[in-house]
Amino acid sequence: MNTKTLKDLFLAELADMYDAEKRIVKALPRMAEAATCTDLKKAMGQHLQETQGHVTKVEEVFQCFGVPAKGQTCEATKGLIEEAEEIAAEFKGSPAIDAALIGAAQKVEHYEMASYGCLKEWATLLGNPKAARILEGILNEEGAVNKALTKLAVEMSNQKALGETSASVKGAELKGAADKKAAKPASKERPMAQAAR
Numbered sequence: 001m002n003t004k005t006l007k008d009l010f011l012a013e014l015a016d017m018y019d020a021e022k023r024i025v026k027a028l029p030r031m032a033e034a035a036t037c038t039d040l041k042k043a044m045g046q047h048l049q050e051t052q053g054h055v056t057k058v059e060e061v062f063q064c065f066g067v068p069a070k071g072q073t074c075e076a077t078k079g080l081i082e083e084a085e086e087i088a089a090e091f092k093g094s095p096a097i098d099a100a101l102i103g104a105a106q107k108v109e110h111y112e113m114a115s116y117g118c119l120k121e122w123a124t125l126l127g128n129p130k131a132a133r134i135l136e137g138i139l140n141e142e143g144a145v146n147k148a149l150t151k152l153a154v155e156m157s158n159q160k161a162l163g164e165t166s167a168s169v170k171g172a173e174l175k176g177a178a179d180k181k182a183a184k185p186a187s188k189e190r191p192m193a194q195a196a197r
């Protein structure tokens with residue numbers, strides 16, 4: 001019979017996040033470097049400092065439970081970071097690079113928010129309000145950076161990506177229309193089609 005308990009689950013998930021935070025500390029400087037928008041670089045730089053703090057806070061949560069801090073490979077974060085690096089390489093130099101980086105960063109934030117939301121609830125259920133408070137603090141910081149990223153996307157990077165894309169699409173459409181017109185037979189041969197335009 002499997003006798004694992006909520007405490008085992010809590011410690012396993014905490015070990016996952018300990019590893020995740022350390023991976024994010026390594027990845028954020030690379031993502032900030034790939035960003036072209038100053039505000040996005042700044043937001044990522046600030047979140048790097050917060051993330052370094054999260055590593056320490058997760059260690060404190062381990063202490064609250066009287067166990068040494070121990071990480072376990074977080075395959076999800078590892079995969080999300082790999083995807084972020086792939087998309088950064090694919091969109092490097094394009095007007096959509098910042099939108100791509102924000103999307104990738106928000107996937108990581110949402111994973112963290114889901115994890116810390118569970119951990120906070122479990123810490124409360126396990127009768128450890130101090131750990132729950134620390135976890136809630138981390139959760140709030142992840143939520144705040146996610147909101148800040150949404151704001152940057154909506155107000156800046158999505159428009160930049162869309163604006164230049166739609167301009168080039170419009171340009172291609174105009175060129176296509178001009179080519180069509182040039183190739184069109186004389187108006188007297190197709191009077192109705194001309195009139196219908």
Ligand SMILES: [Fe+2]
Nearest residue numbers: 021051054112
């Ligand atoms: Fe974090």
